[in-house]
Amino acid sequence: MIHFMTASSPSASRAASKRYHHGDLGPALLKAAEEELAENGTESFSLRAVAKRAGVSHGAPAHHFGDAKGLLTALAAIGYDRLIAVQEARQATAAPDKTSQLIAIGLGYVDFGIANPALFRLMFSSEKPDRSDEAFAASSLAAFGKLVELVQAEVGADPYSDAAAMKDVVASWAMVHGLADLILSGRIERLMGLSQLPQDETDAILTDILLRPIPR
Amino acid sequence: MIHFMTASSPSASRAASKRYHHGDLGPALLKAAEEELAENGTESFSLRAVAKRAGVSHGAPAHHFGDAKGLLTALAAIGYDRLIAVQEARQATAAPDKTSQLIAIGLGYVDFGIANPALFRLMFSSEKPDRSDEAFAASSLAAFGKLVELVQAEVGADPYSDAAAMKDVVASWAMVHGLADLILSGRIERLMGLSQLPQDETDAILTDILLRPIPR
DNA sequence: CGCATAACTTGACACTGTCTAGATGCGCCT
């Protein structure tokens, strides 16, 4: 679950009670929104349902996030931070060599998508978030930066100055992104039955596939 | 544009006039829906706007498609037929060898996505269409069948009986799907400026990437 | 302590999808 920094506000301790001023509503709304998203999916997402879940009136979210787009933008930005965290968890348990580390962030990308399908779609395949938002841009760029960094280590060239290396970045990203997107739409399951396999076998198959876009 | 078979009905010639019975409303609604989708995107899609565009009352679509899900399911099914057509157009202008033909359907997949971003998202990244619908299942399976067939020709093994070949299918699909999805969300453009390049250079880059998932 | 102001509520508005009952006219059948 997302941390949401609920302990930062001095009045947050009694935040759940029915006071007129919630005291920490911003993070509380984000938490409620994520739960709604996870339970009902992106398509039937409702701002009023989020407000109700957080125990406030339907107009309250507007004061913190402007409109629905604002709330979803903030949520997507947090999503990128969490994506990075999941990738780093995979890196920590992976072998330290460059290739294993690159594969690890790919496996983390898929892990994240499977664990948070609606959030993943919101982040990557939705027009709802405002991509020019500062927090969104910063977090998504940080996630992309991890990929660039590890591809650069792998191929030994800076993607921003070497077109071939950038092509390697794009190929790696497209592969892992397509894999994740097809998995969480259920299209791979029908073909390979990944969910029936033990984790290490699934990882082996995905690793094989994730290695392909990288020149050897 | 989709054909929609408007000439098949005997009364379709005066279909545009203000008669009480439209005479060919099903196809007309699909056409209107596609236009709405192309202009406004998937997210702000409105059934009432589709009805208005087709010149009928807001309740009319229900009689032909049941509900919004039904209309979008039918539209997505047609989308798969068109995807196949775009892929076959690419095949027709490609070299006849097996590898070129496989790459051709990949380029067609990307072509289709760029030309119809909202429809692409509806087909692949939306929960709105009913995947158990017969027409949807048939058309999407036909599109997938093309991929299976060409991968089988390329690697010389039947994916349905050979796990390694199925892995090649999954890898190929994931690559082209991820590539298309990232391109139409604008994420590749920022990195490689594909739209600035002449078509043959873009094709060369995409071909390079699309070749990678296939074992050599 | 008083008060500006941020935080939140409440009600209204236009719009959405779906349901119901009613209006219309196409095409079949005798």
Next chain:
DNA sequence: AGGCGCATCTAGACAGTGTCAAGTTATGCG
């Protein structure tokens, strides 16, 4: 040829949506 069944389409109502404006509460600063 004439009538009529029934698919086709309209029109109104309903609950639910996001957003806006105006009012209410209470926090923290001077």
